[in-house]
Amino acid sequence: MGLELFLDLISQPSRAVYIFAKKNGIPFELRTVELLKGQHLSKEFFPVNSLQRVPTLKDGDFVLSESVAILIYLSCKYQTADHWYPSDLQARMRIHEYLGWHADCIYGTFGVSLWAQVLAPLIGVQVPEEKVKCNRTNVDKALQYLEDKFLGHKAFLTSQQVTLADLMALEELMQLVAVGYHLFEERPRLAAWRERVEAFLGIDLCQEAHGPILNVVEQAANKTLPEPSPEIHLIMLNRLFRIP
Amino acid sequence: MGLELYLDLLSQPCRAVYIFAKKNGIPFELHTVELLKGQHLSDAFAQVNPLKKVPALKDGNFTLTESVAILLYLTRKYKVPDHWYPQDLQACARVDEYLAWQHTTLRRNCLRALWHKTMFPVFLGESVSPEMLAATLAELDVTLKILEDKFLQNKAYLSGSHISLADLVAITELMHPVGAGCQVFEGRPKLAAWRQRVEAAVGEDLFQEAHKVILKAKDFPPADPTIKQKLMPGVLAMIR
Numbered sequence: 001m002g003l004e005l006f007l008d009l010i011s012q013p014s015r016a017v018y019i020f021a022k023k024n025g026i027p028f029e030l031r032t033v034e035l036l037k038g039q040h041l042s043k044e045f046f047p048v049n050s051l052q053r054v055p056t057l058k059d060g061d062f063v064l065s066e067s068v069a070i071l072i073y074l075s076c077k078y079q080t081a082d083h084w085y086p087s088d089l090q091a092r093m094r095i096h097e098y099l100g101w102h103a104d105c106i107y108g109t110f111g112v113s114l115w116a117q118v119l120a121p122l123i124g125v126q127v128p129e130e131k132v133k134c135n136r137t138n139v140d141k142a143l144q145y146l147e148d149k150f151l152g153h154k155a156f157l158t159s160q161q162v163t164l165a166d167l168m169a170l171e172e173l174m175q176l177v178a179v180g181y182h183l184f185e186e187r188p189r190l191a192a193w194r195e196r197v198e199a200f201l202g203i204d205l206c207q208e209a210h211g212p213i214l215n216v217v218e219q220a221a222n223k224t225l226p227e228p229s230p231e232i233h234l235i236m237l238n239r240l241f242r243i244p
Numbered sequence: 245m246g247l248e249l250y251l252d253l254l255s256q257p258c259r260a261v262y263i264f265a266k267k268n269g270i271p272f273e274l275h276t277v278e279l280l281k282g283q284h285l286s287d288a289f290a291q292v293n294p295l296k297k298v299p300a301l302k303d304g305n306f307t308l309t310e311s312v313a314i315l316l317y318l319t320r321k322y323k324v325p326d327h328w329y330p331q332d333l334q335a336c337a338r339v340d341e342y343l344a345w346q347h348t349t350l351r352r353n354c355l356r357a358l359w360h361k362t363m364f365p366v367f368l369g370e371s372v373s374p375e376m377l378a379a380t381l382a383e384l385d386v387t388l389k390i391l392e393d394k395f396l397q398n399k400a401y402l403s404g405s406h407i408s409l410a411d412l413v414a415i416t417e418l419m420h421p422v423g424a425g426c427q428v429f430e431g432r433p434k435l436a437a438w439r440q441r442v443e444a445a446v447g448e449d450l451f452q453e454a455h456k457v458i459l460k461a462k463d464f465p466p467a468d469p470t471i472k473q474k475l476m477p478g479v480l481a482m483i484r
Contacts, residue, residue, distance in 0.1 A: 050394055051345075051390070051394055062334050062337075064337050064338075064341055065341060065345070066340070066341045066344035066345055067344070068340060068344040069337050069340035069341040069343075069344050072336075072337065072340050073333065073334075073337045073340070076333055076336075077333055089317065089320050089321060090306055092316075093308055093313045093316060093317045096310065096312055096313035096316055096317075097308055097309055097310045097313040099310075099312075099313075099344075100309070100310030100311065100312050100313055100347070101295070101309075101310060103344075103347040103348055104347070107348060108348060138484075145295075149294060149295075241379075244484035
């Protein structure tokens with residue numbers, strides 16, 4: 001059995017892995033694991049990844065979770081173009097530096113509006129207004145930092161070429177775009193960066209990968225999102241409880 | 245100018261970097277940035293790291309922040325033994341997997357446990373509601389179970405039969421709640437045995453030296469009001 005990727009394109013790290021594999025022509029079998037249906041908690045998925053998370057990679061007997069680990073694995077195994085994850089030590093470490101900051105300040109923060117507007121209502125919960133406001137402040141601070149300190153006047157976040165850092169960042173930002181936050185309006189450098197990343201990836205691939213997340217509000221309005229399964233209710237409540 | 249490391253051993257990622265550099269005989273100049281005195285908020289340190297966080301590394305003109313990045317940089321630049329961050333693709337991916345996982349789970353839980361249980365009441369003189377403390381400790385408990393059951397399993401170390409960056413990053417995290425008086429290893433014999441192995445692999449003396457500060461956390465004198473005011477916004481952002 002060749003490479004299998006267990007993904008749900010509604011999840012931002014899953015999209016990063018999907019786009020990376022597609023863009024680099026890495027052949028894989030796509031296994032969709034629908035998070036809202038709780039398929040990651042199912043008996044079928046458990047033997048694949050007992051951590052019950054997506055994205056998950058399966059390469060023969062080797063199972064790997066965590067998007068960053070998967071992206072590095074793919075870039076090394078398939079010897080993708082050097083710019084993604086450069087062999088130059090300092091250039092490579094700029095990516096890890098970004099990913100460390102990303103884990104602290106972006107991951108878990110940029111998805112809160114999506115939770116408040118779309119996911120929480122699915123289980124009949126409302127995120128308190130002051131939490132949404134506090135999150136907006138944190139998002140704006142992080143965006144400012146992203147634009148000023150990481151992007152600066154370079155073409156991409158950590159160098160003049162696109163890297164894993166740009167891909168991880170773009171997918172987080174798409175969650176904000178999906179809920180109608182006009183984050184690029186007053187941030188021309190960030191807007192130009194987004195255009196460069198998307199142009200590099202190719203419009204078709206971006207549309208394909210971003211389709212599910214960009215339609216999420218409309219789907220919620222039309223009630224065409226899957227009904228969250230009972231098992232996932234508790235997990236969703238737990239996630240909502242952790243919103244600061 | 246050679247390698248410079250900006251650290252405070254109160255911080256768990258700083259301890260990982262410190263132990264790693266010492267254990268591997270990497271020569272460096274230590275710049276202590278005392279967090280509880282607010283030295284990381286100074287203009288001078290902002291030149292090194294505009295995020296005002298430790299650890300930070302300077303190697304000539306090259307400045308690097310974020311502990312995982314610093315550890316990876318040191319492993320490659322100084323050609324340390326392979327087991328720390330193996331060249332083998334799958335073994336390396338196991339370390340990457342743990343390092344990515346811990347950042348948003350164990351890191352958060354250990355930090356919150358220390359601050360909610362000890363630093364808020366003892367150092368800042370701020371009470372923490374019993375519900376908040378209970379929720380923090382319950383979350384830590386869930387994560388520790390994942391660490392033991394899913395990552396350690398029946399192996400000697402987190403990512404295989406040899407010590408790696410994963411173990412170093414994990415043990416220095418766990419010493420945070422230990423410093424706060426949490427019985428992290430009680431009722432978890434596999435995790436307790438793993439701790440012994442990691443301590444032995446690192447060396448008792450170095451391990452004790454790196455953890456001297458955190459193990460005295462319960463006896464820290466209260467912060468004076470000026471310092472408290474200075475630190476409060478950062479603390480609240482950090483453990484939000």
